[in-house]
Amino acid sequence: xxxxxxxxxxxxxxxxxxVIVAGILGMIAFExxxxxxxxxxVVVTIATVGFGDIYxxxxxxxxxxxxxxxxxxxCFVGLAASALDLMIEKRERETRMQNLNMVIGxxxxxxxxxxxxxxxxxxxxxxxxxxxxxxxxxxxxxxFSRAASALTAHTGTLDSxxxxxxxxxxxxxxxxxxxxxxxxxxxxxxxxxxxxxLQAVFHLAEELSARKSLDGLPASDYAHLSGDISRVYxxxxxxxxxxxxxxxxxxxxxxxxxxxxxxxxxxxxxxVRK
Numbered sequence: 001x002x003x004x005x006x007x008x009x010x011x012x013x014x015x016x017x018x019v020i021v022a023g024i025l026g027m028i029a030f031e032x033x034x035x036x037x038x039x040x041x042v043v044v045t046i047a048t049v050g051f052g053d054i055y056x057x058x059x060x061x062x063x064x065x066x067x068x069x070x071x072x073x074x075c076f077v078g079l080a081a082s083a084l085d086l087m088i089e090k091r092e093r094e095t096r097m098q099n100l101n102m103v104i105g106x107x108x109x110x111x112x113x114x115x116x117x118x119x120x121x122x123x124x125x126x127x128x129x130x131x132x133x134x135x136x137x138x139x140x141x142x143x144f145s146r147a148a149s150a151l152t153a154h155t156g157t158l159d160s161x162x163x164x165x166x167x168x169x170x171x172x173x174x175x176x177x178x179x180x181x182x183x184x185x186x187x188x189x190x191x192x193x194x195x196x197x198l199q200a201v202f203h204l205a206e207e208l209s210a211r212k213s214l215d216g217l218p219a220s221d222y223a224h225l226s227g228d229i230s231r232v233y234x235x236x237x238x239x240x241x242x243x244x245x246x247x248x249x250x251x252x253x254x255x256x257x258x259x260x261x262x263x264x265x266x267x268x269x270x271x272v273r274k
Contacts, residue, residue, distance in 0.1 A: 045069060107198070113240070123158060156233045203228060
């Protein structure tokens with residue numbers, strides 16, 4: 001919807017600019033007015049103020065004024081209405097995103113943080129990113145941006161054979177109803193990063209659930225599961241960092257708990273010691 005409103009706004013704006021330029025040039029050519037007087041006349045005409053101190057005297061000028069009124073005034077009203085629609089849509093979108101961030105917070109509290117703790121423990125290259133993900137309350141937006149940049153070089157490749165697959169299967173099975181409830185939220189689709197993450201987690205849960213036994217699988221199947229687990233892990237890390245940034249900015253008390261349960265901080269403890 002925002003795209004259509006924005007397109008309508010740009011069309012009205014473009015037409016209005018053409019009307020103003022054409023009106024100014026027409027007043028200069030037909031009425032022999034100065035550029036400033038021509039601009040003044042066009043603006044007060046489009047704005048429907050019409051002081052009457054400047055008015056067309058020639059037939060061409062009168063026809064030009066009729067065109068300015070018919071086209072310019074309509075575009076001006078349409079432009080104002082579109083601008084108002086954009087402001088309303090922006091406010092509604094901010095409200096929806098705020099609600100969605102609450103949903104994301106519940107996801108990490110119930111599922112995401114535990115998955116990160118499990119997967120990071122089996123990441124052979126976690127040492128390369130651990131130091132940049134130990135978030136503190138002194139972090140600024142620049143610190144979060146630097147951490148996000150550092151993640152781009154991290155492959156996040158895991159070997160499913162090092163993970164306790166039965167335990168992971170049981171955990172995701174216990175969260176299946178919760179994951180399905182998240183999909184039922186119509187606002188989820190508006191989040192371009194979180195939706196693929198949720199889909200990847202649900203797919204991994206389905207893959208594990210579909211296998212009666214996770215022992216003695218062929219190497220090709222373990223490789224397939226490794227790909228599914230790695231996909232979830234790679235999507236989880238940056239989304240967790242965005243979530244931490246959101247908490248730091250809007251919910252300091254929740255951010256405090258998130259820091260004390262940081263899955264990348266080896267010294268993290270939920271117990272407040274100072």
